[in-house]
Amino acid sequence: MTSGSGDSWYQVAAAAQIQSERRQGAERLNGRVAMLGFVIGLLTEAITGQGIVSQVTFGFFGGN
Numbered sequence: 324m325t326s327g328s329g330d331s332w333y334q335v336a337a338a339a340q341i342q343s344e345r346r347q348g349a350e351r352l353n354g355r356v357a358m359l360g361f362v363i364g365l366l367t368e369a370i371t372g373q374g375i376v377s378q379v380t381f382g383f384f385g386g387n
Contacts (some may be wrong), residue, residue: 364378
């Protein structure tokens, strides 16, 4: 069976599905990394006593 011009809709639909799945995977990974960074910031705040803003700015804006 050969693929003719009638099969082009299937190729477009498959490509859209793959792109959507990749985007969802990237968003999921981004969210997980953001949550991990937030938890690490909170743990560092609990250990050092410096707030997250002070950690990020290295104390330049009124931190300890």
